[in-house]
Amino acid sequence: MSTTTEVLKLRVSSADMLTADIRQLYLEPAVNGQALPAFTAGAHIALQVSLPDGKTDWREYSLVALNDTAAQAPVGYQIAVRRETSGRGGSQFVHESINVGDVLDVRAPRNQFPMENANTSRxxxxxxxxxxxxxxxxxxxxxxxxxxxxxxxxxxxxxxxxxxxxxxxxxxxxxxxxxxxxxxxxxxxxxxxxxxxxxxxxxxxxxxxxxxxxxxxxxxxxxxxxxxxxxxFSAPPAEDGDHPFEVELAQSGKTLTIPTDKSILDVLIDEGFDPLYDCKRGECGVCATDVLSGDIDHRDYILTAREKEAGNIMHTCVSRCKGSKLVLDM
CATH class of the missing domain: 3.40.50.80 (Nucleotide-binding domain of ferredoxin-NADP reductase (FNR) module)
Known part of the structure; x- marks a missing residue:
């Protein structure tokens, strides 16, 4: 399951193209007088988006605050979204399907990229x-x-x-x-x-x-x-040589096929499992899973070289299999 936070109802008060492929949205409370949570530099919100396959999902976008007042006592949230033509459809939804006046479900700000507190160094x-x-x-x-x-x-x-x-x-x-x-x-x-x-x-x-x-x-x-x-700001891209492989879940006894264009985490969710995850980019470590056997293709930004060499833990949101099969302690 995804780590969650408070869901806000926010209305799109303005939408502007900053460049040919970057759209800026300004979001204000759908209820007049509703106070918005403060945030710190580096924080993001998550929008609920509709994807081309008809499913809904959440997409995270960093908050833009060009002065500290906009962060400490926000009356609205400002984001900018680049259209990703090769993405899974979230940015396309933001660019083509969101209009001024629409009310969106938005997860309250979280910060996984904070600045060091009270640090006066450059x-x-x-x-x-x-x-x-x-x-x-x-x-x-x-x-x-x-x-x-x-x-x-x-x-x-x-x-x-x-x-x-x-x-x-x-x-x-x-x-x-x-x-x-x-x-x-x-x-x-x-x-x-x-x-x-x-x-x-x-x-x-x-x-x-x-x-x-x-x-x-x-x-x-x-x-x-x-x-x-x-x-x-996005998951690591697919690499040349990516191939389908099998994942055996030791605890449930089920074996899943992971296609080239999906992560282990995506397939687990599609199959009705409820794994812990958050960033889906190999940064946060929430989806770390014990590996009982198999040759891991590590693509996260968390494990040390020694931990990767040990080969007994992986992050299912980005890492894959070098061979034909992994056995996970799930």
Whole structure:
């Protein structure tokens, strides 16, 4: 079962296209005078969406607060959603089926990407694409409390980068913009690390290749793990060579076939099981499951190299099987 929180009834008060593929929604209480829960920079809400197969599901979107008042005493929630043409349909629903005036079911804010409390060291904030949404809120919070920042914002083109004018005004000379079509190459992660100071905390959000590049550089540089903070905005993509495999559930005696385009967790839910899960991105650890046998293809961002080598635990939301069969203690 998913970890849940309070469900709010919120009305769409405005909807605007920020770029060709990013839509901003502003959500206010459907009941006049209803107080909304406060949140902190890095928090998200979850919208209930309808998918092309007729099912409903929840999709998480980071809250955008360009000043601390919008977070501490919110009168509404602001999100921005990028249309993912190769996704499962959640962003398509947000772009095509939600209209001003609609009342949506929204799970109250939660924060799985918090900033360190009372930390006065410099916050180095790195955003890739739509990953700017939590990063912009962090920049605003740091400015409010007087914490030094250095902001790196990367995208394919300036015309596709949401909140660029707002970040430019907010961060000023502390903002470094990287547009692929201007630079002709990806973000220079090595250059960023070369400029880090020993006490800096690094916060980053963006596509999986950017996350992987930053984590690899942090490991290469021996950067302290407790000074590295990140959030994916989507599950890791399918990889070449992904194949169907079987999962035997030792406790129930049932064997399931996991197709190429579904995770173990998805199949468990489809088959009527009630597994614990939360992020579905391999970040939170809630879906960790004991493995009795089989060769695990680890794709999470939680287990250490030693834990992965031990091969006795996996995260069913993203990890798969290298061979033909896994036996899980379920």
């Amino acid at each position: 916050a180095v904030l790195i955003a890739g694409g739509i990953g700017v949404t939590p990063i912009a809120s962090m920049a605003a919070h740091c400015r409010q409390v007087g914490r030094p920042i250095s902001v790196y914002y990367a995208g394919r083109s300036r015309s596709l980068m949401a909140y660029l004018p707002e970040l430019t005004e907010l961060a000023g000379p502390d903002l470094h913009v990287h547009a692929d079509d201007e630079q002709g190459k990806p973000l220079d992660v090595a250059g960023i690390f070369a400029r880090l100071q020993a006490e800096d905390h690094v916060y980053f959000c963006g596509p999986t290749p950017m996350i992987d590049a930053i984590l690899a550089m942090a490991e290469k540089q021996g950067w302290p793990r407790n000074q590295i903070h990140f959030e994916l």
